[in-house]
Amino acid sequence: MTILIVDDSPVMRGFVRRVMCLAGFDQAEYLEAPDGAGGLQKARSARVDLVLTDINMPGMDGEAFLAALRADEALRSIPAVVISTDATRDRRERMTALGARGYIAKPFSPEALREEVGRALGGLP
Amino acid sequence: MIAAADFLAAARAVAQDVLETMFFSPAEPVSCQHAEEFVAVRVAFQGGEMSVMISPELAVAASAAFLAEDPGGVTAEQLEMVSRELANILCGAVLSRLHPEERVALRAPEMAAPDFGSGAEVHQCFATPEGRLAITARLDCA
Numbered sequence: 657m658t659i660l661i662v663d664d665s666p667v668m669r670g671f672v673r674r675v676m677c678l679a680g681f682d683q684a685e686y687l688e689a690p691d692g693a694g695g696l697q698k699a700r701s702a703r704v705d706l707v708l709t710d711i712n713m714p715g716m717d718g719e720a721f722l723a724a725l726r727a728d729e730a731l732r733s734i735p736a737v738v739i740s741t742d743a744t745r746d747r748r749e750r751m752t753a754l755g756a757r758g759y760i761a762k763p764f765s766p767e768a769l770r771e772e773v774g775r776a777l778g779g780l781p
Numbered sequence: 782m783i784a785a786a787d788f789l790a791a792a793r794a795v796a797q798d799v800l801e802t803m804f805f806s807p808a809e810p811v812s813c814q815h816a817e818e819f820v821a822v823r824v825a826f827q828g829g830e831m832s833v834m835i836s837p838e839l840a841v842a843a844s845a846a847f848l849a850e851d852p853g854g855v856t857a858e859q860l861e862m863v864s865r866e867l868a869n870i871l872c873g874a875v876l877s878r879l880h881p882e883e884r885v886a887l888r889a890p891e892m893a894a895p896d897f898g899s900g901a902e903v904h905q906c907f908a909t910p911e912g913r914l915a916i917t918a919r920l921d922c923a
Contacts, residue, residue, distance in 0.1 A: 665869075667848060667862045671803070674849055712887060741873025742885040761877065762870045763802040 657684040658702055662695035662721060663710040663739070672708055672739060672769075679770035692721025699731050706777065707736040711747065722754040735776040739764070783828050783920050785902035787879055792831075792916050795874040796907050800914070804843040804867065808907040808914065815897055815906065815915050820860065822868035823893035826876060827886040829920035832896040833868040839912025840864055865890040871916065 659676060661669045669688045676684065687702060689695040693716040695709065707725070711718035718738060725731045735757045740747065743761035751759055757776035760769055793810050800808040819834040835843070844863040845852040868890045876885045896917045898904030903918035 665862065665866050667859065668866055671847055714889070741870050741877070741887065743874065743877035744880065744884055745882050746884050761874070763799040763874060765802050 657681065657705045658687060659684045659706045659708065660687045660689065660695060660698055660702075660704045661708045662689045662692065662713070662718070664690050664713040665710075666690075668710070675766045675769050676708075676773070678766050679773065681773075692716030692718065692724065695721050696724050696728075696731075699725065699734065700728075704731075704734050706773065707734055708739055708773075709736060711738060711740045711742060711751070719750065719754060722751065722756060726755045737772055737776045739769075783879060785918075785920060788875065788918050788920060789903045789905060791875045791878045792871070792903065792905055792918065795878060796871060796905070796914065796916060799867070799870050799874060800843070800907070800909060803847065803870065805846045806839070806843060806909040806911055808909045811906050811908040811913075813897070813904070813906045813915070815895070815913060817895060819895050819913075819915070820864050821893045821895040822864050822890045823896070824868050824872040824890045825888040826872060829918060831868070831872045831875070831916065831918045832893060833864070833871055834895045834897065834915040834917070835864055835867070836912035836914070839909055839914060842909075842911035843867060861892055865892070 663669045687698045691713045709718045737758035738751045738756045741762045748759050758772040760772045797808050800806045820840045821834045823832045841852050844855045844860045847863045898917040901917050906915045
């Protein structure tokens with residue numbers, strides 16, 4: 657399984673990766689990108705099974721990234737979970753409309769991330 | 782416009798949740814006691830700005846916990862990145878709590894000089910086992 661983490665903060669990418677490993681995804685291969693454009697490039701160059709993305713990023717933000725994923729026939733079926741400081745209803749609805757299968761607001765516990773990813777994947781490993 | 786009292790109440794609740802959930806350090810509101818050498822991060826948002834000041838001991842401990850590193854191995858660059866992330870999460874969570882129906886619009890967090898609240902209506906200190914954290918907010922038209 658390959659998991660793509662898109663966040664402009666390298667320490668946050670590391671935190672998410674560590675929490676995912678603790679959540680049972682320790683055998684996964686992890687790819688990282690600092691923005692949506694980098695994430696799109698990684699998704700096009702490798703077989704990605706799950707995307708975890710922030711929203712507020714310089715350059716291509718999370719909204720544009722999800723829209724680009726959904727516009728690409730080869731990538732549109734990849735489950736995406738949004739991880740953001742923005743817990744507002746408007747943002748959740750917008751990201752869901754763009755195809756996000758899960759949404760988790762910071763702060764989050766490892767258990768909460770595990771549950772949300774499990775929902776997005778239709779089950780946990 | 783955000784009312785100072787509402788912001789303060791949200792900050793008190795959120796800071797405890799954020800520190801415990803993602804930085805593994807229980808916190809509680811306390812009376813002020815801070816020093817100029819605190820690490821400081823400022824986050825501007827639509828409606829004002831929030832500053833987060835972290836004592837050096839807490840900054841190292843929180844960074845180590847967040848990164849799963851030994852405290853002695855935390856670099857200055859890592860400490861700044863984690864402090865910016867902490868401030869970003871705090872500010873986003875406060876604003877989401879205050880206005881759950883609206884989008885949160887934050888600027889990128891920046892390292893800054895400490896702002897311990899002189900003249901500000903929103904200021905709160907927190908104690909953790911590892912050190913102290915202070916939050917100051919300056920709200921537009923408050």
